[in-house]
Amino acid sequence: MSPRRKSLRPDSRALRGTAPVFAALGDETRLRLIAVLCAGGAMSIAQLTSGTDITRQAVTKHLHVLADAGLVHDVKVGRERLWEFEPTQLEEARRSLELITQQWDHALMKLKLAVER
Amino acid sequence: MSPRRKSLRPDSRALRGTAPVFAALGDETRLRLIAVLCAGGAMSIAQLTSGTDITRQAVTKHLHVLADAGLVHDVKVGRERLWEFEPTQLEEARRSLELITQQWDHALMKLKLAVER
DNA sequence: AAAAAATGCAACTCAATGGTTGCTCGTTAC
DNA sequence: GTAACGAGCAACCATTGAGTTGCATTTTTT
Numbered sequence: 001m002s003p004r005r006k007s008l009r010p011d012s013r014a015l016r017g018t019a020p021v022f023a024a025l026g027d028e029t030r031l032r033l034i035a036v037l038c039a040g041g042a043m044s045i046a047q048l049t050s051g052t053d054i055t056r057q058a059v060t061k062h063l064h065v066l067a068d069a070g071l072v073h074d075v076k077v078g079r080e081r082l083w084e085f086e087p088t089q090l091e092e093a094r095r096s097l098e099l100i101t102q103q104w105d106h107a108l109m110k111l112k113l114a115v116e117r
Numbered sequence: 118m119s120p121r122r123k124s125l126r127p128d129s130r131a132l133r134g135t136a137p138v139f140a141a142l143g144d145e146t147r148l149r150l151i152a153v154l155c156a157g158g159a160m161s162i163a164q165l166t167s168g169t170d171i172t173r174q175a176v177t178k179h180l181h182v183l184a185d186a187g188l189v190h191d192v193k194v195g196r197e198r199l200w201e202f203e204p205t206q207l208e209e210a211r212r213s214l215e216l217i218t219q220q221w222d223h224a225l226m227k228l229k230l231a232v233e234r
Numbered sequence: 235a236a237a238a239a240a241t242g243c244a245a246c247t248c249a250a251t252g253g254t255t256g257c258t259c260g261t262t263a264c
Numbered sequence: 265g266t267a268a269c270g271a272g273c274a275a276c277c278a279t280t281g282a283g284t285t286g287c288a289t290t291t292t293t294t
Contacts, residue, residue, distance in 0.1 A: 015148050023143025027252085028136045035132060038221045041228065046270060056271080058253055065251090079261040079270055087221055094214040097207060104155045104204055111158065144282090163240060175283050177241080182281090196291035197240055 018096045021089050024069035029054065030062050034085065037072060042082040135213045138206050141186035146171065147179050151202065154189060159199040 024030060033048060045063070049056045063083055066072045070089040075082050141147060150165060162180070166173045180200055183189045187206040192199050 015152060019143055019145045019148050021143075022139045022148075026136055026138075026140025026143040029252090031132050031136050031139075034217060035220070038217055039224050041224060044270075054252085055254065057255085057273095060271080061252075081271070085221060087218060090214060090217060094211060094218070097211040097214065100151060100155055100207060101204060101211070103152070104202060107156050107158060146282090161240075171282085172284065173241080174243095174285085178282075195240090198242095 015096050015099070018093055021069045021071065021093045024065050024071055025093070027062070027065075029058075030066055033059070033062055033066065034071060037083060037085040042075065042084040044080040044082055046080070048083065132213055132216070135210060138186045138188065138210045141182050141188055142210070144179070144182075146175075147183055150176070150179055150183065151188060151207075154200060154202040159192070159201040161197045161199055163197070165200065 025034070029052070032052075036048065037043060045056055045060055048063070049059045052059060063072060063074070067074065067083075071086055072083050073086050075084065142151070146169070149169075153165065154160060162173060162177055165180070166176045169176060180189060180191070184191065184200075188203055189200050190203050192201065
């Protein structure tokens with residue numbers, strides 16, 4: 001037991017579950033929504049739709065995708081529903097990218113050492 | 118001319134074109150490929166396929182998606198084609214996420230100030 | 235030269251996605 | 265109370281995406 005694997009394997013355990021967040025970010029429209037919500041605070045669907053060339057329903061769908069990825073959350077207030085940015089998942093995603101970069105740098109260093117040997 | 122807009126609008130000019138990269142990252146399999154390539158250096162398709170439960174062709178397609186997003190590049194060597202991680206686009210993506218976070222923090226600060234006034 | 239290895243190419247299936255339209259429902263406003 | 269506004273629900277369509285199978289092509293290897 002305990003195979004003593006010090007080297008963090010590239011199996012991307014830390015990356016598990018990050019894909020949906022990236023998938024949610026992988027759409028121009030949703031990226032715009034995020035940016036708008038990020039700078040403008042809570043906004044209604046109607047507000048978010050104005051300024052786009054797509055339907056209110058389409059915006060609604062995109063918002064749900066973002067919500068499923070944990071990037072936004074909604075609050076019902078009166079007859080309208082306000083959507084707000086939620087930073088935690090995005091932080092997580094950022095950390096994942098950093099981790100990949102680090103692993104890359106690490107691999108490069110190892111390679112360099114091996115060459116110079 | 119020169120409209121003197123000091124406030125960086127939320128129109129996400131800096132985010133333009135980032136969506137494809139995120140879309141490419143938004144898949145568990147591709148994320149795994151990236152991780153493997155990142156730690157293992159250049160690898161052939163056959164190598165990348167072994168350890169997956171999908172077909173070689175599927176892996177090939179994923180690699181092309183990653184290549185189109187500029188996340189990997191390939192080199193033909195002999196009868197095989199080696200794929201290698203390409204860090205620049207990923208750096209770009211990371212920067213985008215940081216930018217969003219910054220804008221969010223900035224908006225929060227503005228809100229706080231407005232409340233305390 | 236022939237077998238084997240590594241890959242390329244093309245067609246196909248099936249499910250998910252982005253988008254639409256039409257209608258209904260709850261909540262303000264007049 | 266009745267309009268008007270904001271949103272929800274459902275069906276539908278077209279396109280993309282992930283994955284497959286089958287066969288052809290190129291480079292080794294023997």
